Amino acid sequence: xxxxxxxxxxxxxxxxxxxxxxxxxxxxxxxxxxxxxxxxxxxxxxxxxxxxxxxxxxxxxxxxxxxxxxxxxxxxxxxxxxxxxxxxxxxxxxxxxxxxxxxxxxxxxxxxxxxxxxxxxxxxxxxxxxxxxxxxxxxxxxxxxxxxxxxxxxxxxxxxxxxxxxxxxxxxxxxxxxxxxxxxxxxxxxxxxxxxxxxxxxxxxxxxxxxxxxxxxxxxxxxxxxxxxxxxxxxxxxxxxxxxxxxxxxxxxxxxxxxxxxxxxxxxxxxxxxxxxxxx
Amino acid sequence: xxxxxxxxxxxxxxxxxxxxxxxxxxxxxxxxxxxxxxxxxxxxxxxxxxxxxxxxxxxxxxxxxxxxxxxxxxxxxxxxxxxxxxxxxxxxxxxxxxxxxxxxxxxxxxxxxxxxxxxxxxxxxxxxxxxxxxxxxxxxxxxxxxxxxxxxxxxxxxxxxxxxxxxxxxxxxxxxxxxxxxxxxxxxxxxxxxxxxxxxxxxxxxxxxxxxxxxxxxxxxxxxxxxxxxxxxxxxxxxxxxxxxxxxxxxxxxxxxxxxxxxxxxxxxxxxxxxxxxxx
Numbered sequence: 300x301x302x303x304x305x306x307x308x309x310x311x312x313x314x315x316x317x318x319x320x321x322x323x324x325x326x327x328x329x330x331x332x333x334x335x336x337x338x339x340x341x342x343x344x345x346x347x348x349x350x351x352x353x354x355x356x357x358x359x360x361x362x363x364x365x366x367x368x369x370x371x372x373x374x375x376x377x378x379x380x381x382x383x384x385x386x387x388x389x390x391x392x393x394x395x396x397x398x399x400x401x402x403x404x405x406x407x408x409x410x411x412x413x414x415x416x417x418x419x420x421x422x423x424x425x426x427x428x429x430x431x432x433x434x435x436x437x438x439x440x441x442x443x444x445x446x447x448x449x450x451x452x453x454x455x456x457x458x459x460x461x462x463x464x465x466x467x468x469x470x471x472x473x474x475x476x477x478x479x480x481x482x483x484x485x486x487x488x489x490x491x492x493x494x495x496x497x498x499x500x501x502x503x504x505x506x507x508x509x510x511x512x513x514x515x516x517x518x519x520x521x522x523x524x525x526x527x528x529x530x531x532x533x534x535x536x537x538x539x540x541x542x543x544x545x546x547x548x549x550x551x552x553x554x555x556x557x558x559x560x561x562x563x564x565x566x567x568x569x570x571x572x573x574x575x576x577x578x579x
Numbered sequence: 580x581x582x583x584x585x586x587x588x589x590x591x592x593x594x595x596x597x598x599x600x601x602x603x604x605x606x607x608x609x610x611x612x613x614x615x616x617x618x619x620x621x622x623x624x625x626x627x628x629x630x631x632x633x634x635x636x637x638x639x640x641x642x643x644x645x646x647x648x649x650x651x652x653x654x655x656x657x658x659x660x661x662x663x664x665x666x667x668x669x670x671x672x673x674x675x676x677x678x679x680x681x682x683x684x685x686x687x688x689x690x691x692x693x694x695x696x697x698x699x700x701x702x703x704x705x706x707x708x709x710x711x712x713x714x715x716x717x718x719x720x721x722x723x724x725x726x727x728x729x730x731x732x733x734x735x736x737x738x739x740x741x742x743x744x745x746x747x748x749x750x751x752x753x754x755x756x757x758x759x760x761x762x763x764x765x766x767x768x769x770x771x772x773x774x775x776x777x778x779x780x781x782x783x784x785x786x787x788x789x790x791x792x793x794x795x796x797x798x799x800x801x802x803x804x805x806x807x808x809x810x811x812x813x814x815x816x817x818x819x820x821x822x823x824x825x826x827x828x829x830x831x832x833x834x835x836x837x838x839x840x841x842x843x844x845x846x847x848x849x850x851x852x853x854x855x856x857x858x859x
Binding site for chain 1: 771782829850
């Protein structure tokens with residue numbers, strides 16, 4: 300199949316590597332000619348260009364630009380396409396993306412591969428980034444069954460755990476397990492910085508161990524990505540933050556009141572509930 | 580050197596394994612005779628007993644019982660000891676331990692190896708658990724220099740990063756980087772459980788990935804340990820929780836007000852500050 304990929308960063312590059320290895324013809328588009336040359340030289344794509352017109356013959360196109368650039372990219376892309384071309388994206392928020400693209404292009408299927416690393420850019424792209432990870436597709440009422448089928452078939456070849464959901468349900472779900480953790484974790488790092496005694500702060504930094512490392516990881520990640528989550532999934536994120544603050548208040552009250560029995564029950568429940576989120 | 584170890588669980592067993600390999604004679608005490616037999620059979624200790632009188636000849640004794648059992652154990656232990664015997668413990672909170680033991684036994688040096696695993700018990704004990712990890716000793720004014728020297732010498736043999744601090748500074752520091760993360764992380768798991776739509780909760784559980792896994796890890800850990808932290812380091816933990824809630828409120832306000840520029844600066848700071856806690 301002729302597959303187009305717009306944006307040859309970590310996601311686009313990794314998709315290209317896997318799909319090309321599966322025998323697809325990969326047409327890559329990047330705004331930077333250096334990235335195009337690198338992608339061709341490293342065999343990531345079959346061919347590449349800075350011009351979206353390269354994708355005129357593509358049957359399916361994966362939109363892998365940053366969320367903020369997505370709508371403008373689609374506007375420029377549409378004039379080059381045959382009406383049967385299928386578009387899909389890899390953005391981590393789905394309601395605003397689907398609302399922006401679906402009215403302009405019916406053959407669009409929102410998508411979100413739940414994979415990534417700390418790094419970004421084509422140099423960070425790797426084979427099997429998506430294998431064994433969740434991949435959510437978010438068709439809506441007007442999405443043609445054939446478009447969903449085609450994207451499903453391609454995505455399944457990546458050995459992902461496929462989930463189909465509405466864009467709204469997707470955004471609610473990722474607010475809990477992806478966007479809320481970023482804010483919870485960032486707040487932890489920022490709070491520690493509030494220790495007024497420099498000597499104690501230094502000791503804390505020196506003895507911080509795997510617990511702090513893990514709890515603070517996503518809060519110390521890419522700031523642009525964090526802003527993007529908050530910006531495009533604001534209402535859902537705020538909803539989860541309100542629920543989170545209630546839990547925090549409850550924990551603080553239990554500790555203030557020295558209600559160790561209820562605190563132990565609380566922590567028994569979190570110990571018991573956590574594996575439900577890790578059962579893959 | 581003749582080294583006694585009271586409590587042959589993860590910490591005591593791991594200490595015994597390393598110290599014995601270094602050529603010390605290890606006298607182990609456990610309340611359960613099955614554990615004593617197992618420790619001898621597996622070569623974890625030189626000899627073991629359920630009787631604290633076994634430690635009459637020990638030069639240094641590591642107290643490795645759970646915090647809640649520590650004071651009672653010391654009471655029972657003291658009548659068996661020569662006055663020059665040095666005691667040290669491995670509890671993760673130091674002020675209450677030092678306040679309880681130091682007035683009863685001058686040759687006591689509070690200690691806290693910052694190591695552990697999800698597991699507990701002698702079966703989880705392993706070599707090199709402490710190597711490359713922080714180990715805090717918390718002498719006070721009345722601690723004899725010779726006792727500190729002896730414990731320091733032994734602990735250094737484990738290839739730890741040794742830190743000397745007051746019990747108060749230790750407890751403040753661990754509140755930030757060890758005890759606060761447990762509550763922050765537990766609150767995250769509990770908050771997710773508040774999603775009222777069962778289908779969305781199920782989707783969230785299905786697509787949760789490494790971000791959720793890491794941020795929720797310590798909140799899904801041993802409930803008794805969490806209660807113990809809160810119970811014995813209550814004032815310091817509450818102090819960090821208040822600072823944390825302020826950060827959370829600030830984040831929520833930025834998102835509510837759509838102040839993306841300040842949010843990005845906030846997340847740039849947390850990205851920049853995190854490595855200071857992981858520089859080991």
